[in-house]
Amino acid sequence: MKNYRRMVLFSAIWGLAALTVSVQAAGDKFVIAQVQYGGGGDWYGDQTVIPNWLKRLSSVTDIETADNRVFTKLTDRNVYQYPMLYLVGHGNIRLTENEVEALRLYLMRGGFLFANDDYGLDKSFRREMSRVFPNEELQPIPNSHLIYHCFYDFPHGLPKIHEHDAEPAQGFGLFHEGRMVVFYAYSSDIGDGLEDSEIHPEDSHEVRQLAAEMAVNIAVYALTH
Secondary structure (H helix, E strand, C coil), rough: HHHCCHHHHHHHCCCCHHHHEECCCCCCCCCEEEEEECCCCCCCCCHHHHHHHHHHHHHHCCCCCCCCCEEECCCHHHHCCCEEEEEEECCCEEEHHHHHHHHHHHHHHHCCCEEEEEEEHHHHHHHHHHHHCCCCCCCCCCCHHHCCCCCCCCCCCCCCCCCCCCCCCCCEEEEEEEEEEEEEEECHHHHHHHHHCCCCCCCHHHHHHHHHHHHHHEEEEEHCC
16 A cells, blocks of 8 residues: 555645645546445445535645546455545445455555535444444544644644534544544534535535545645654
8 A cells, every 4th residue: 555655745835735745656637546345335325425625636736646436345455555545325335344444454554534424324424433443432522633734724724614413523533553543523514515506506606615624634634644
């Protein structure tokens, strides 16, 4: 996995950071792969999220991105091609034993998972993460954490994108040997704000901007830590 991680050089320009990226795997473009997990939930949701996310990332950084939506199973050998995975869904997701083991190895070897609570994901996601790392728990990520400040500045932490049941948005992290390997967005739904505007016309331009900027932060953090 570490052969696919990017080396990023930051320089301050008008209060933001410009990125120059050296891709160690020749010819690669940065891809965020969506996880096709084994049971429960609609793993296939958020149809336009990844293309819009990658387009925004390439427009504000020098990261060369792919422009298509890619799926991967956790047990696929090619999962190690992807430095970052995206998991989404509603309701009761369930990983097989092989998927649990595969995800553990992927994360321990340098991978990063961003999980987005579409709504109703919380209970089952926490259960599955406790299977992946039985001795670790999802930790609340404080507003001062670098993931909220590494490119765009979010002084109040994770932005609230979709109301759902009106609970406050909160970011959680799972750590392995001091490195955050999972970032979980609870009661925020970053994916909702990244979808094409006609899919969620209720989302204002300002809300969509917040979602896109937070998504850039997540990707930049994943590539540099």
